[in-house]
Amino acid sequence: MANMAEIEWASLWERLEKSEKQLTEGNKVSRPKIQRIPAYMAEKPEFQRYYRPQVISLGEFHRNKETGQGELYKEAWAAMYIKHTNLKAVDLFEQLWRDKPKLYKLYDTDSDKVDSKSFIVDGCCVLELLEKSDREQELKISMDKLVRVHQDLLILDNQVPFKLLRLLCEDQERLQKCLCNFLQVHGIQTAPKLPRKRTENEEVKVTVDGDDDEDPVHLLDYLRKALLMRDQHTSNKDINNNEIKKGSLHLRKYRIGTIRELKAAGIRVTKNSHSNSMYPSFKDGILQLPELRVDGSTAHIFFNLVAYEMCPDFHNNFEISSFLVFMSSLIDQPEDVKELRMARIIINELANDKEVADLFNKMDTILVPETPLFAHIRDQIDLHFKSKRGRIKMLSxxxxxxxxxxxxxxxxxxxxxxxxxxxxxxxxxxxxxxxxAS
Structure with a gap:
């Protein structure tokens, strides 16, 4: 009986040690893979339109899901790119045959049935599209479809590895121009500079939440880097961690108050002069917010960036998600959007202010751990309320x-x-x- 217990204990201990090893290896900081949208986001009916390709499907998760016309566009654009760059098909296949295992490891999937032709078509198609991003006549496509194609390039699980784009475009300046075009289509004027191309055996330094010395993972990752170009430590340098109350470990929203409530309390809201930053700031009763252009692609950008930050292998500080939770607290009604529009913080390219308010109201479902920066702003606003309570009541x-x-x-x-x-x-x-008196 004792021997039996020892055998069972040895078996259990072996299993526990194996699980510990897997967990330890799984938590090592590594390059995030291209993976599926988290199920709890993708399955929400109101979000599905932002996670499904409309014209072209790329990579491994949506392959062969597009319409016949989408496949035709991909093959035609790939042919155009190969023709005007004089790429040699034999050299491409040889290079891809050597790099295919490395490329496929960049996808979070167990399948190993990858066709080199699919990699070539996807990569060349994307590069041709970015190079001629606003020239619908040269791309032989109508403008309304071209807009939808650009939205397809924003979808998290519809990406191609950046390593593939590097392989198909060895000209650094040409690739940088393509990426600038990609950002400009979505209203972002300043592009992060690409690091130099690394040699085959050169080690890549990987840090939490990316590094200026490493390539982006894919186009969506590059767009995120562009939005967060300003050094986060610059925004946080005035924050004393000892003064910040330790927040709850629960996922939560930040309840700060709508723009109208802040205004009624005597708080001024102005545009942040650092237009490349996504970080708000609060000082002396003034809340500074970054300029935000809202158009038909804004929802695709934000919902896919949130999905990216929620991926288990992407170690990050939830900057975009926290910003959206913050903004969704400020915006409740179209009147709040109007106030931000009048302050030139929101540039509204949608039909009306209600559409913008509805967009941010959808983001009420986003829950993230409270980050020090936004906890600091919330606490500063609370202190302002307490110190100016009498004056605030009079102003109100x-x-x-x-x-x-x-x-x-x-x-x-x-x-x-x-x-x-x-x-x-x-x-x-x-x-x-x-x-x-009479």
């Missing part, structure tokens, strides 16, 4: 009175009439109490 009363009695000429006339009636009634009462 005056603003409410102004909105009630001076919002139109008729309310002003009514107030003056009521004041005159009160004055005359007071005079009449005085003379009734003190009659004039």
């Amino acid at each position: 009363w005056m603003r409410e009175a102004y909105n009630t009695y001076f919002r139109s000429p008729w309310t002003i006339i009514a107030l003056l009439a009521a004041t005159l009636v009160l004055v005359f009634t007071s005079i009449q009462a005085w003379f009734a109490i003190h009659p004039k």
